[in-house]
Amino acid sequence: MRDIIRLSLTLALVGILSAGLLTVVHGITEPIIAERQEEEYRQALESYFPGFASFETEEIEDDRFDLIYDGDGNLKGIMSTSVAMGYEGDIVYNLAVDAEGNIVGLRVVAHSETPGIGDVITTESFKEQFYGKSFDDPITANEDIDIVSGATVSTVAITNSVRRVIGVIGEEFMGLETIEVDITRVPDGVYEGSAPGLMGPIVVSVEVRGGEIVDIEVLEHEETPTYFIEAYPLIPDLIIENQHFDVDTKTGATVSAEGIVNAVEDALAGAME
Amino acid sequence: MLIVYAILALGLMGLLFGLMLAVAARIFAVEVDPRVEAVKDAVPGANCGACGYAGCAKFAEAVVSGEAKANDCIPGGEETVKAIAEILGGDIETSVSPVATLFCIGDCFKASDRFVYDGVQDCAVAGEFNDGFKNCSYGCLGYGNCVKVCLFDAIYMGKHGLPVVDEEKCTGCGLCASACPRELIQMLPPGEEGYLVLCSSQDRGKTVSRACEVGCIACKACVKVCPVEAIEMDGKLAVIDLEKCTDCGDCKEKCPPGTIHRRSAIPSEADALAAAAEKTAESA
Amino acid sequence: METLLSIVFIYIFVDNFVLHRFFGVCPFLGVSRKMDTAIGMSMAVIFVMAMATLVTWLLYTYVLVPFNLSYLQIVTFILVIASLVQLVEIVLRKISPTLYQGLGIFLPLITTNCAVMAVALLAVRQEFSLVESVVFAIAAAIGFSLALVIMAGIRERLELAKMPDVLQGSAVTLITAGILSMAFLGFKGMLSL
């Protein structure tokens, strides 16, 4: 019995000493860690928005947006933190946008892409393709952004995610208005429109007769054929059947499907009276 | 406050684990005879299996229960036997451990090759492949399966292509004998006296003399000359009975290929290399 | 269900603990010499990993987090693992001597198997639920076992191969492990959580 008590007390004593020591060290290092993390983020902000005074954080769905203000309370720009699905896992990145909506910086915070292959997303030569672009630009793989062969998945993932995030910024903070398409206001005729797919722009022609879409045809695309077949002709049929664009795009090729829908919308938006 | 929680949590956890282990050790205690542990510590612990039990632990149990004898542990030798005797408190007779002897002296200079073998480096495999790469299908192949199994570093592969036994280190466990696919190694009681026919070939004399300079050609000269009838033919191979041998050496004199040697003068690695060097010098 | 299946597939093939994450390389090199020892070790690891992850997850979620003590996780986890391993050893020895003969000698080795610690830490870091954590632990252990058993099979044949002296033993084993790891690289990018 004495033996049992001695054994457990020894272990307990070691535990207590260890807990005491750790709590002390934790007490010392914790504020330093927190301060350092904050400092690091402020420094990143400083490098993109020199002389900023304060920022305000807003979260929309899974993205975080920091609105940066100067001393007079004017908006200097926006820094977003978002996640893109890369080849081997999540890519966390910051996108810095100035007050006019132009991209001024792209900073990869964390990623687990293959070293020597997928990690080109951290190189300046890849990132600077985005600088100066805004929500008016297509930001589409193979159109205005060169993807890197061998690292297609990683680079395409970033490109598509940046396009989505800058769209959100435009709509939420820059007063960008999206035009609601009303098919009944479109005169009869055949219209062309385009929108980004996964690997490049998708160009469609839409035929409207009597205020109804009667035919949709994809004229050009750069998607992978085996995937694209999952979206086409399924999506055009759905649009024609329902006569609106709010169709289920969750196919084996979601991005391509959304691309087709957006291209049709684009074609009709320009044709409205 | 945090420090109180921390200390409480880890302290309690330590206490709990300590208690749990101590109690478990008490409840689930397995009765072990202390003598078994002592015997286990006394034996060499090579787990060679020469005693006939699965490992040294099993042997220790068997010894304590009286099932096995102390000198069943062959590698342990005299010292172990004494140590075990001390632990168990009884008189146990000591025995001498045998020594491994290779019954082939056809080294790579004396026994000729039939083809160049470049396959798996293993005697068993080399021997299976087309009956071995040597002209003699009974002789040593020299890939050292016996060397690989030895737990005591008592056997090494000589430069002449035959394994060499270090009698000082050999414990007589017999692992090498059972590892040899051609059964060329025999465990003999230690000693320097007596003569041996160092060949295992069962081929006809003509075949043997073509394959190896020193193989037994079954001429029966030794059988005839032996004054005490200690030599008999086992098929096409002469075998000397060590118990009957009087160490006279007549058989060695009569043996045409020189297969018979006294146990104290079995050709060594150095002898074989010297003979080979002489031969090359002559032919040059 | 879908997540659980992906976890299983990912941690057996895509993100194999030994070949891609380097957790548990020491036992991987140590006990892969013979097939039967490799299988024994695998069984012991699967058992201990599942148990350890279950206990550490519960402790972390219901003791450390509520009291704001998550900085004590390393000490707690390793204590749990060490005690658990010793406990299993003691109990097994009494209850099932046959099983103890099979697994017993591997149990002490598991304390220093960083794969066990890694599985407990990663389960918490990746914010898995209890069920997911246990499935993750079992999948990781199966991944470890798979690598171990394949390696044991290769090494049994490697013993008989002809090679330069300096490569013999651990050097050639590591190079073989590299080639095996390269083969598993083929699963990369197939699935991610």
Add this chain to the structure above:
Amino acid sequence: MSKETSLYLKDFTRGILKENPVFVALLGMCPLLGVTGFIVNGFGMGMAAMAVLVASSLVVSLLRNYIPPQVRIPCFIAIIATFVTVIDMVLQAFQPVLYEALGVFVPLIVANCVILGRLEAFSSKKPVARSFFDAVGAGIGFTLALVLLAAVREIVGHGTILGPDPESAIHLFGPNFEPMALFALPPGAFIALGLLLAVVNMLMKRFNI
């Protein structure tokens, strides 16, 4: 040289060459393979492991007569884990970049067999001063192995030294160099270590160490 000094020297040098924990004993493989993508990371890991080894070996050596043998292992592990946690927090506070790069391998120092091995075999039996020199020696031996492997992997796999930080990285082969990415990937770690071991074996045979 006094007898005592030569004893210390022997304890110290043993872990570096003759009983190198990596090249001879094949211990501590997980961090060795896991963090050696870059020299800086390898060196940092070596230093962290050495700090833990030295600290815990001192404590264990001091307490060696008070710890009952039945709970020896849990106690040692708890001591190691304490110092590992300290290192973990210190790194996070003062070396954040290194901390990120080493990732989960910092807490895993706790299961590093080099440390538990030294404690079991040496510190739990020998006086404090000798344990100290032994621990420093083994720590240096481990760091040496980490840096050597990291050097091979970084030079061949990235073509740089002192990366990955672009400010300090020195590109050795000019802009047209196509690095052998395999060595930056997991298989390369195994293969590089295997070849390194072969070279070490060869040198040891040649110089009869």
